[in-house]
Amino acid sequence: MITYKEVGMKYEKNVVLHDINLTIDDGELFVLVGPSGSGKTTLLRMLNRLTVPTDGNVYFDDKKIKDYDVQKLRLDMGYVLQDSSLFPNLNVEDNIAIQLEQKGVSKQERHQRAAELLESVELDPKKYAKRMPDELSGGQQQRVAIIRALATSPKLVLMDESFSALDPVLRRKSQDLVLKLHAKYKMTVVFVTHDMQEALRMGQKIAILNQGEVQQVGTPHEIMQNPANDFVKKFFGTKTPHWWNMDFLIGSKVLTEIQNSTDYPEVEQFGELVNSLKDHTEIKFSYQNKAYSLTPQQLLAYFEKEGDNQ
Structure with missing residues (x-):
């Protein structure tokens, strides 16, 4: 320490x-x-x-x-x-x-x-x-x-x-x-x-x-x-809403973490998730050596929650 x-x-x-x-x-x-x-x-x-x-x-x-x-x-x-x-x-x-x-x-x-x-x-x-x-x-x-x-x-x-x-x-x-x-x-x-x-x-x-x-x-x-x-x-202000960010999304706890698995495609940009969910009811991906799942409903709830906080 x-x-x-x-x-x-x-x-x-x-x-x-x-x-x-x-x-x-x-x-x-x-x-x-x-x-x-x-x-x-x-x-x-x-x-x-x-x-x-x-x-x-x-x-x-x-x-x-x-x-x-x-x-x-x-x-x-x-x-x-x-x-x-x-x-x-x-x-x-x-x-x-x-x-x-x-x-x-x-x-x-x-x-x-x-x-x-x-x-x-x-x-x-x-x-x-x-x-x-x-x-x-x-x-x-x-x-x-x-x-x-x-x-x-x-x-x-x-x-x-x-x-x-x-x-x-x-x-x-x-x-x-x-x-x-x-x-x-x-x-x-x-x-x-x-x-x-x-x-x-x-x-x-x-x-x-x-x-x-x-x-x-x-x-x-x-x-x-x-x-x-x-x-x-x-x-920390930007033209893009600050919650349009992978680290911010992870920290919001809206995602479901998948334990003991890194066998999913790596995602680096928030926009990749949005595009993937247009055609899927659920996606599973890895980010910084951890795996997560996300549904359109979870992402919508996240947008509503964070948008209301602006």
């Missing part, structure tokens, strides 16, 4: 963060979202001690971050930046395994771990392990950066605007990849973005920041259904 208790940050007279209180549960994909300069990256960097708060304390597993050995702390965390930040003089395998090497893991174990992780992101180790970073596409580099962050099987992975430099197609694929890996490895992920749509898609829990203060914390559904103030409402 991560806890921020009355955390503040000042640079001389400039107040970057003010009285931050947050709790991030183990295994949660937690998103910090807000406009540029809101303090979200500063909060993230406190977790690996790249930034030290001037007020309050940050706790990791009930121990103050400042009381950890900084080298051990960072070796036991994953960190994915905006660009891939791969070491240009190391091949892919060595990039992935660099933290393992620093922890004294044998060469054979490093080789096996790198191969396993490459396979998990559909990069054939026989083809890619010995390539240099400049021999990879931008999307491939980012995939390697993501699995490098997982090499030590960390409890915590930090992601700072990790997809903002990618084009929309690669960004979507990278989001899917992180959601898939999070479901598989169950690590805690703290994810920083300025993009509210990305926040809604990625976050199990979201904290919205503005001018160094937390405006609201909640699930995507809670935030869209009950924005805490005008800033949150405006920040």
Whole structure:
């Protein structure tokens, strides 16, 4: 568990963060979202001690971050930046395994771990392990950066605007990849973005920041259904009704979840469901590694309920 208790940050007279209180549960994909300069990256960097708060304390597993050995702390965390930040003089395998090497893991174990992780992101180790970073596409580099962050099987992975430099197609694929890996490895992920749509898609829990203060914390559904103030409402406002969104639909609990089955077609867009139901009395589909069923009656009830709340 991560806890921020009355955390503040000042640079001389400039107040970057003010009285931050947050709790991030183990295994949660937690998103910090807000406009540029809101303090979200500063909060993230406190977790690996790249930034030290001037007020309050940050706790990791009930121990103050400042009381950890900084080298051990960072070796036991994953960190994915905006660009891939791969070491240009190391091949892919060595990039992935660099933290393992620093922890004294044998060469054979490093080789096996790198191969396993490459396979998990559909990069054939026989083809890619010995390539240099400049021999990879931008999307491939980012995939390697993501699995490098997982090499030590960390409890915590930090992601700072990790997809903002990618084009929309690669960004979507990278989001899917992180959601898939999070479901598989169950690590805690703290994810920083300025993009509210990305926040809604990625976050199990979201904290919205503005001018160094937390405006609201909640699930995507809670935030869209009950924005805490005008800033949150405006920040998440779009021309499309906000409930025309897969994550919002899932959070509304109108769907019937199918247990122990992922043998149904994957759906990514809300509109796909609407089109499918035009010709069926019931559809079954999967979304983010869970399966659901939906009937036209359920969807109509959802439209009526959420439309009435606008």
